[in-house]
Amino acid sequence: MARWGCVTEPLLNFKQAAERLNIPESWLREKVAKRQVPHTRFGKHVRFTEADLAAIIEAGHQPAASSNGLPRRRGIPESRPGPVPPPTPAGTARGRRT
Numbered sequence: 001m002a003r004w005g006c007v008t009e010p011l012l013n014f015k016q017a018a019e020r021l022n023i024p025e026s027w028l029r030e031k032v033a034k035r036q037v038p039h040t041r042f043g044k045h046v047r048f049t050e051a052d053l054a055a056i057i058e059a060g061h062q063p064a065a066s067s068n069g070l071p072r073r074r075g076i077p078e079s080r081p082g083p084v085p086p087p088t089p090a091g092t093a094r095g096r097r098t
Contacts, residue, residue: 011040011047020053 031037081083
């Protein structure tokens with residue numbers, strides 16, 4: 001959309017934009033008030049273009065963090081050998097004499 005030209009795409013209000021982004025309307029209003037997301041103002045009226053929504057999505061995108069380029073495995077412990085218990089003296093069973 002050209003900023004000074006004719007509007008060629010639909011403009012969305014807060015409710016419509018929040019629904020499209022699947023976020024709370026209050027979150028979007030807060031970010032607009034702090035001027036942290038792209039939007040268009042017509043006096044007191046705030047509207048969003050498709051390009052604005054795409055920019056909001058792109059700004060929120062965070063790639064997965066990995067030190068070796070592989071996806072992080074969760075819930076599966078690494079196969080490291082644990083500490084080896086000291087050998088028990090002959091004739092005893094774990095500190096109990098028979």
